[in-house]
Amino acid sequence: MKIEFKNVCYSYNGLEEILSNVSFSIDRNDIFCLSGRNGAGKSTAIKLLTKIICNYTGEILLGEKELRLWKREEVNDKIGICFQEPVMYMDTLMNNIILGQQGISMDRLNDYIELLDTKNFIREHGEEHIIGKNLSLSGGQMQMISILRNFYSNKEILIFDEPTSNLDVIVKEKFIQLLDELKERHIVIMITHDSGVGGGYNKIWMNK
Numbered sequence: 001m002k003i004e005f006k007n008v009c010y011s012y013n014g015l016e017e018i019l020s021n022v023s024f025s026i027d028r029n030d031i032f033c034l035s036g037r038n039g040a041g042k043s044t045a046i047k048l049l050t051k052i053i054c055n056y057t058g059e060i061l062l063g064e065k066e067l068r069l070w071k072r073e074e075v076n077d078k079i080g081i082c083f084q085e086p087v088m089y090m091d092t093l094m095n096n097i098i099l100g101q102q103g104i105s106m107d108r109l110n111d112y113i114e115l116l117d118t119k120n121f122i123r124e125h126g127e128e129h130i131i132g133k134n135l136s137l138s139g140g141q142m143q144m145i146s147i148l149r150n151f152y153s154n155k156e157i158l159i160f161d162e163p164t165s166n167l168d169v170i171v172k173e174k175f176i177q178l179l180d181e182l183k184e185r186h187i188v189i190m191i192t193h194d195s196g197v198g199g200g201y202n203k204i205w206m207n208k
């Protein structure tokens with residue numbers, strides 16, 4: 001599924017333009033890094049693409065259709081997102097990964113859990129403990145859950161916003177290996193300031 005930004009402009013307050021004539025195109029399954037300085041508008045571009053915010057000028061194409069013609073739920077079916085600050089629900093770890101989705105292979109989820117080196121943590125706490133009740137998570141553990149959630153969703157487009165900022169070196173390496181395996185089947189869009197993670201991927205420059 002192709003993604004295209006054509007001369008997209010966006011302002012939060014109607015005064016200052018955060019995105020000014022941003023154009024880029026993603027037309028194949030692979031890993032793409034949105035790059036640019038702090039405040040360049042990378043997260044804003046992702047919020048537009050996922051319809052968290054609207055009212056841009058220019059054109060955003062998702063597939064063959066302008067984004068304005070897509071319903072938010074339809075976009076949610078196509079795009080999975082792992083936020084910089086993951087949202088956790090008062091439920092078990094496993095339910096926080098699965099989020100009520102059905103018909104997706106548990107074997108594959110277990111593979112991801114293993115590949116990401118999170119097996120011991122999930123085995124110990126996954127089924128019984130409730131987040132916010134008898135389980136408190138560190139920033140890195142929340143990030144792992146959020147990453148697993150995005151992988152498990154198996155959507156065509158997977159977005160990761162600063163996914164590795166709290167991960168230890170081992171999990172970070174495993175995450176990169178997993179991405180490499182998935183890039184043939186998904187469009188992966190990542191925002192990262194970690195050159196050790198984003199260094200080798202296709203770059204989309206957001207300059208302000």
Ligand SMILES: Nc1ncnc2c1ncn2[C@@H]1O[C@H](COP(=O)(O)OP(=O)(O)OP(=O)(O)O)[C@@H](O)[C@H]1O
Pocket residue numbers: 012013018036037038039040041042043044045
């Ligand atoms: N909800 C909001 N209301 C008003 N201004 C906002 C809002 N969110 C972001 N901005 C502003 O938009 C600009 C771009 O922010 P954005 O988060 O998109 O940048 P970024 O490239 O992702 O930055 P970073 O690399 O620091 O995460 C910043 O100047 C920020 O202050």
